[in-house]
Amino acid sequence: MTGPETRPVTGTTLAEVAREAGVSIATASRVLNNSTKVSAEAYRSVCDAASRLGYRRHRAAWGKAHRKMPAIAAVIHAGHHMLFTEPFFARFIGAAELELAQFYIPLLVTSVTGPLIETVGRYLQGGRIDGVIIVSDHGPLPLSGSLATLGLPIVVVGRPLHTSPVSYVDADNRGGARTAVEHLIATGRRAIAHIAAPPDTGAGADRLAGYRDAMRAIGAADTPIAYGDWTQASGVHAMQRLLDQRPALDAVFVASDVMAAGALRCLNRAGRRVPDSVALVGFDDHALAAQVRPALTTVRQPIEEFAAVAVRRLLAMTRGEADDRGGTVLPTQLILRASA
CATH class of the missing domain: 3.40.50.2300 (Response regulator)
Structure with a gap:
């Protein structure tokens, strides 16, 4: 079911997205509101159709009226156990926070899997966030596919496996x-x-x-x-x-x-x-x-350069100064030690 928070910015309607994807309006609505109760095939079809038609949702007016400062969200597409045990995440988050601190912008961090995806999507849709960095996007239902319809600037850290309309930063x-x-x-x-x-x-x-x-x-x-x-x-x-x-x-x-x-x-x-x-x-x-x-x-x-590039690109997007598509691939280096 759609409401003021899900009206498309363009003239494209939910019914047009559903028709393009070959699904019912109810299914299209569930996908675009980040529900997990859809098949992977329907999910990809609706996200692809929304991208082709340029469907975007308005962010809620509450955030525009009441938010006193900008904020960026880092959404880690992994379980909380990985967030606290995989060193990549700690290094990336720390570097991103330092980069944003130069502009007095806070970084809000959450890890999401399964049913929490819908909850996080609704929060991001509420107008409190100016841009999203998605880290470790993966699986048959990537976050980038559904969150791209929110009308928010998005940068993905890591090359998306599936066709995606969002910008990304990756290593070689x-x-x-x-x-x-x-x-x-x-x-x-x-x-x-x-x-x-x-x-x-x-x-x-x-x-x-x-x-x-x-x-x-x-x-x-x-x-x-x-x-x-x-x-x-x-x-x-x-x-x-x-x-x-x-x-x-x-x-x-x-x-x-x-x-x-x-x-x-x-x-x-x-x-x-x-x-x-x-x-x-x-x-x-x-x-x-x-x-x-x-x-x-x-x-x-x-990893620290990942964070800097992702943050700078995202901030440029929020100012309307950068394209929101395409990828940046950073070089890697072999470090020789005693094991080989």
């Missing part, structure tokens, strides 16, 4: 992963496995693609892969699966430093010396990479 995950595996190859390793991140994330998919690029270049037919979920425990389990399946492996490229720390624990427990028996390379260059023993060779992604 594919190139960085390829460089990491090429380093292992250059040191004489050939039986190289990969502990991959969830493939429904842009970073996970791109780092997996980079691993495969490098292995394909040397004609490797055997590319053993085990999947983790960004946690250290999943790195332990994935490494054990790889050792069980490929006991002769001599190197592992891991899609994150946190999972690599878990892989290192597993290798030590199995009596496989790093790097003599198995070389190990991670990705991110978190503080953890220099703290483990042996210190972890890894790919550095510029």
Whole structure:
């Protein structure tokens, strides 16, 4: 059901969006009001139709009348346990807060999954927020698809896997992963496995693609892969699966430093010396990479620069000075330490 808060800014109506998407008006309304009670296919169809037709919702008048200062929201598309255990989020949020502090603008942070998506969407729609940074957007129902209809400036951190009308900032995950595996190859390793991140994330998919690029270049037919979920425990389990399946492996490229720390624990427990028996390379260059023993060779992604670029682009959008589409890809760097 639509009301004053969901009237389109353009002349496009909800009925036109529903007709374009091939769904009922009720289904289109549920999607555009961030309800989770729709199928993934209907969700994508409605968001694509709304984007093509230029459908945008008005923000509520309450916020315009009563808000005394601007505010930016960082919406982390992950469970709260990841928000407090994955170092990427803490570094990004800290850097974004510092960037915004120069302009006396607060950063409001929330993590969302499942039913909370609808609640957060309604809050953002209320006129209290001037722009949104979405971090770790993923899965069959990405936040960027529904939030793009709110009429707010949006920047996504990480390449969206699905077609999206919003701007994004990302690292060269594919190139960085390829460089990491090429380093292992250059040191004489050939039986190289990969502990991959969830493939429904842009970073996970791109780092997996980079691993495969490098292995394909040397004609490797055997590319053993085990999947983790960004946690250290999943790195332990994935490494054990790889050792069980490929006991002769001599190197592992891991899609994150946190999972690599878990892989290192597993290798030590199995009596496989790093790097003599198995070389190990991670990705991110978190503080953890220099703290483990042996210190972890890894790919550095510029997280603080992510935050600065995302904030500056978002603020430019709020002033009408920047296009709200397109992506910026920042370079990565291989950091050599003792593990490979």
